[in-house]
Amino acid sequence: MGVAAARHTSVDGILNFGGLSGTAFTGSTPAFSVLPVPYDLTASYISGMRNGPRAIIEASTHMELYDEELDCEPYEAGIETCAQMEATALGPEEMIKRVRAAVSGIIAGGRIPVLLGGEHSITLGLVQALLDKYPLLSVLQLDAHADMRDTYQDTPFNHACVARRISELCPIVQVGIRSLCIEEAEFLKRGEKAGKNARIKTHYATDVLKGINWKDVVKDLTADVCITIDLDVFDPAIMPATGTPEPGGLLWHDVLSAVKATAGSRRVVGFDVVELCPLPGVVAPDFLAAKLVYKMMAYVNASKNPGRSKPGRKRRQTAAFQ
Numbered sequence: 506m507g508v509a510a511a512r513h514t515s516v517d518g519i520l521n522f523g524g525l526s527g528t529a530f531t532g533s534t535p536a537f538s539v540l541p542v543p544y545d546l547t548a549s550y551i552s553g554m555r556n557g558p559r560a561i562i563e564a565s566t567h568m569e570l571y572d573e574e575l576d577c578e579p580y581e582a583g584i585e586t587c588a589q590m591e592a593t594a595l596g597p598e599e600m601i602k603r604v605r606a607a608v609s610g611i612i613a614g615g616r617i618p619v620l621l622g623g624e625h626s627i628t629l630g631l632v633q634a635l636l637d638k639y640p641l642l643s644v645l646q647l648d649a650h651a652d653m654r655d656t657y658q659d660t661p662f663n664h665a666c667v668a669r670r671i672s673e674l675c676p677i678v679q680v681g682i683r684s685l686c687i688e689e690a691e692f693l694k695r696g697e698k699a700g701k702n703a704r705i706k707t708h709y710a711t712d713v714l715k716g717i718n719w720k721d722v723v724k725d726l727t728a729d730v731c732i733t734i735d736l737d738v739f740d741p742a743i744m745p746a747t748g749t750p751e752p753g754g755l756l757w758h759d760v761l762s763a764v765k766a767t768a769g770s771r772r773v774v775g776f777d778v779v780e781l782c783p784l785p786g787v788v789a790p791d792f793l794a795a796k797l798v799y800k801m802m803a804y805v806n807a808s809k810n811p812g813r814s815k816p817g818r819k820r821r822q823t824a825a826f827q
């Protein structure tokens with residue numbers, strides 16, 4: 506199917522991820538359901554992440570839909586885009602509750618949820634909904650920040666606490682960390698003493714820069730995995746558009762390698778890309794985020810264990826992982 510035939514802008518002005526129309530997919534159930542969550546009410550430094558999901562979707566309409574690495578058109582698996590969630594002023598806990606309900610609906614429909622943030626606190630709703638369906642879930646977090654505070658700004662549901670809350674529910678593996686407070690560092694050191702039984706494994710950005718073996722990262726993940734990518738895991742040189750940029754970050758192929766290694770040996774049952782804070786006149790970060798989402802779909806779809814509860818049709822094995 507040609508790109509020209511597959512793309513459109515809907516009459517009400519709401520864009521679909523990839524600019525895809527309903528005619529771009531002929532199967533019974535799309536593999537992926539994109540849920541825009543423009544929420545940023547607990548942002549700590551710069552707000553504007555409410556504009557992230559729209560910027561990602563707009564940029565995605567300019568992507569090539571062919572993946573040269575996997576030699577396929579990943580959109581053929583089916584990508585639908587949900588209406589964006591409305592933000593609530595009732596606080597992050599209420600927003601997380603609403604995200605959980607929306608994601609549960611997506612999972613019940615046999616789709617893999619793909620959330621676009623918005624701030625990182627929304628990931629807790631995604632993880633809660635996935636855990637209801639996949640009790641053996643673990644989380645791979647790519648982030649500059651540990652997000653292990655117990656509370657922040659008087660709430661345990663602040664974006665700075667999201668990994669701590671997740672760690673109370675399931676194992677979590679963090680990659681790219683380079684910014685945390687001393688209480689978080691001490692909390693992580695105490696956890697490390699649990700050795701093999703540790704529920705939290707942290708790989709700092711310096712570990713990646715020294716040359717990390719991604720198999721060592723993946724080995725601590727369970728069979729079913731949720732991937733959460735805070736875009737500030739990238740170096741600000743290529744991703745300046747985040748609310749809290751940190752120097753010394755990962756580059757494009759580092760992050761892709763992490764996702765590829767995970768999707769190649771685990772069932773990825775949902776993922777999110779959060780914290781894009783678009784900069785007026787600078788489109789490269791928006792495009793990076795859009796392409797990252799599409800590459801993640803490509804790797805998950807090419808996996809031998811695609812994370813759908815009810816495959817709607819026989820899946821094309823478009824490429825093998827190395």
Ligand SMILES: [Mn+2]
Pocket residue numbers: 648649650735737738749
């Ligand atoms: Mn972060």
